[in-house]
Amino acid sequence: MPPSTTVLSPPNPPPTPGTPPPLPEASGCPRQVLGIAHLAVSLGIVLATDKCLSEAFAAASIMFPSALFGMFCVFSVLVVLDAVAPALAKVLMDFFEPAALFIQRWLPLFYVPSLVVLPLAVRDVPAASGLKISLIISGGWFASLMVAGYTVLAVRKIVKTELIAAEPMSKPSPFAILEFWAWGAVFVASFATAFLNPTALGTTARTCLPFLLASTVLGYMIGSRLPSGIKKVFHPIICSAFSADLAAVAYGHLSGSGFDAALGDYLTKVPSNPGAGDVLMGFLGSVIISFAFSMFKQRKLMKRHAAEIFTSIAVASTFSLYSTAILGRLTGLEPTLTISILPRCITVALALSIVSFFEGANTSVTAAVVVLTGLIGANFVQAAMDKLGLNDPIARGIGTASSAHGQGTAALSAKEPEALPFCAVAYALTGIFGTLICSSAAVRQSLVFIAG
Template sequence: MVNSVSNEGGSVSVRFQSVVGILLMLLSLGIILAMDKILELAFLAAAIKFPSAIFGMFCVFSILMILDSLVPSAATSLMNFFEPGNMFIQRWFPVFYVPVLVVLPLSVKDIPLASGVKICFIIVVGWLATLSVAGCSAIAVRKIVKTEMIAAEPMPKPSPFSKFEVWTWTGIFLVSFISALLYPTALGTNARTCLPFLLAVTVLGYMVGSRLPSDIKMAFHPIICCALSADLAALAFGYLSKSGVDAILGYYLTKVSSNPGAGDILMGFLGSVIISFAFSMFKQRKLVKRHATEIFSSVIISTVFSLYSTALIGRLVGLEPALTVSILPRCITVALALSIVSFFEGANPSLTAAAVVLSGLVGANFVQTVLDKLRLNDPIARGIATASSAHGLGTAALSAKEPEALPFCAIAYALTGIFGSLICSVPAVRQSLLLIVG
C-alpha cells in the first residue's frame, strides 16, 4: 500500500517536472524568437543592411560577460533559464539551414554546364584550401604567442530522436501528402497546399539521417538526407499533380510573408539560432579569452585567403569574370555575401547564394573527415576551420556531433562575414580583386 502510494507520488512528480520543463522551454525559446524579430524590425526601420541576429548575438554575449564580472550568480541564473530553449535549438538547428539547400536546383539550372563544372571545381578546391589555412593558422598563431591549450567546458548533447518520433512524423507526412494530392485548394496547388507535407518530410528526413549508422553519416550527413528527402517529395508531388518539380520547389521557399512555404517557416528560426550561439560562446568564455589572438588572426587570414584565392583560381581555370566575381564570398553567410557582391557591378546574386550553399554542402558532408586527416584535433581549430570555410551549414554539421566546437564555430561564422564585408567595402581591395579576376 505504502509502495503504491509512493510510486503514484513519484509519477505525479515526474509528470509535473516534465510539464514545467516544457513550459520553461517554450518561454525561453519564445523570448529568443521575440528578441530576434524585434531586432530585425528595428534594423529594417533604420535601413541597416547588417544582419540583426549577429548584432544580437554579440549583445547577448556582452551582457552575459558583464553580468559574470559584476554579479556572477545573475549570469548563471540567466544561463539556466535559457538552457531549455537552447537545447531545443541545438537539437534542431541544422534543419533551419536546409531550405536554401533544397531549392539549390532552381538557382543553378540556368548556368552553362562548362561554367558549372568550373564553379564546382573552384568551390571544392577553395573549400579544402580555406579549411586548411584557417585551421593551420590557428595552430601556428598559438605556437607563436605560446598559449597553452586547456580543455574545453563539457557541452550537453541533445537527446537522439526516438522511433516514436520518426513514425509520428512519417504518419504526418503521408497524411498531408495524400491530402494535398487529393484535395488541393480552390485555387489549385499552391504554397499553402504544399507546406504541411514539405515541412513534415524535411523534419522526417533529418530524423532518419540522424539515426543512420555513424560510418554512413560520415559520407552522408543528416543535412544531406534532409534536403534530399524534401527534393524527392517535391519531385514526386510535382509528377503526380502534374505541376512540375520547379513549381513545387518554388512553393517551398517563397520569401513572401503573406504566402510562406515550408522553407520560410524553417528559416524564420535562423536569427534565433544565431542569437543562441551567444550562450554557447559564454560557456567557453575562458577559452575565448585565452585564445582570442589566434581566433581573430586565423579568421582574418582565412577570409583574405578565401577572397583572393577564389579570384585567382577563377582566372586560372578560365571562368567568366562576372561569374568569378559572383562567387568571391563563397565562404561567407548568404546575407553578408549578397551585401558584398552588391559592391561589384555585373555580379549575379542568385549565383552568389548558390555558391555559398554549395560551399556549405561540401563542408557539411566532408568537414569531419578532412579535419581528422589534417590532424586538427582541438575544438578551437576545428570550429574556426569549419565556420571560416563552410559558414552556417558547416557549423550545423560539425556542432551536431561536436557541440564543444560550436562556440568557436559561432565566433568564426560571425567574424568571417563581418571582416569580409569590411575589406570588400575598401575600393582598393575591390580593384585588386577585379584585377586578378581579369
C-alpha cells in the same frame, strides 16, 4: 550540430539535454508541460527579437545584419551581468538553454531549403560555370583548412599558452520513435488534404507547407540514423533534401501541377505566403543570436587562447574571401557567380547577409555552395587534417569551423570532443569577422574589382 546516435538507456536515465527535464514520477506530466512551455517562451523570445530587429533595421535602411547586432547585444549583456551579478547571468543562460539546444538540434535543417530548390537555382547556370564553381569550392575548402590550421600552429609556437579543459558542451537529444510517427502522420494527412483540395488553407503554398515540411524533417531524422559509413556519401542534409524533392515530385505528378510549381511553393520568399522552406530559413537569424550563448559559455577559453583564435580566424576569413575572388577571375567564372560564392566558408545565415551587400548576387547559389562546402568538410576534414599533421586540438577545431562551418563542426564533434569548443567559437566568429569586413565599402569594392 553533432549527428544523432542511438544509445541504450539505463534504468532511470538522467535528463537528456534539449528536452524538458522530468520531475519525480508523481509530477512527471506537469513538469513535461512546464518544460514545453519553457521551450516555447524562450524560443519565442529569440524569434521575436530577431523579427523586431530585422524590421527595425529594414525601416532604418541599415545594411548591417540585424541578427548579428542582436548577438553582440546579448553577449554584451551576459558579460556585463557576469561581472556585476554572476547569479543573474547564470539564470539568463539557464532560461535560454532550451531554445539554444532546440536550435542546435535542428540546425542542419535550416540549411536544407537551398538544396531542395537547387534544381531551380542552377537551371540558368551553364554547365561550364557549374564545373568551375565545383573546383573552386573543393580546392578552396582545402586551402582554407590549411591556412587556418597552420596559422594556429604558428601563433601557438609564439604564445606557448598551455591548453586546459574547456567548459563541457551540451548535446541535443536523439530522435525518438514517437517523433517519427508524429511527423509521418502529419505528412500523410496533409499530403492527402493538399491533393484533394490544393487551396484548402488559402493558397497552394500554405496547403503544401505541412507535408513538405514533414518530408524535410523525416528525411533528416532518417538520415541521422543511417550507419556512419553511409553518411559519408549520403549526409543527413542530402537525405533531407532528397526526401523533400521526392515529396515535391510525387505531389507535382499526382496533382498535375508539376515539379517546378511544387518547388516554387516550397520556397516562395513571400512573407505573406510562406512555404516550408521559408519557415525553416526563418530560423537563420535566431541561429546567429544563439551564437551569443555558446560564445559566452566559452568566454574563458576565448580569453585564454585569444591570440590563436582571433588571429587564425581573421587570416582564414580574409583568405577565403579573396582567394575565392581570385580563383573566380582566373577560371573565367562570371563575376556575378563569383560574388555569389564569396562566403563559401561562412554559415548560411551570415553568408546570405554578406552577399546582400553586393548587387546582382544569386542567393540561391550562395546558400547551395555553402552547404556543399560544409558537406565536403564533414566527409573529409578529419582525414585531411591527419595528412596535414594538424594534431593540435585548437588547430583542428578552428581549421574545421573556418573551412566547413557548422557541418564540419558536427562531423568533428562526435569523435573529438576536445576540439569541439574551439569549433563552436570559430564557427560563430568566422561568420562574424567575414560580415564585419564585408560591411566595409573598400573591401566590397576590392572584391568586386578582383572578381571582374
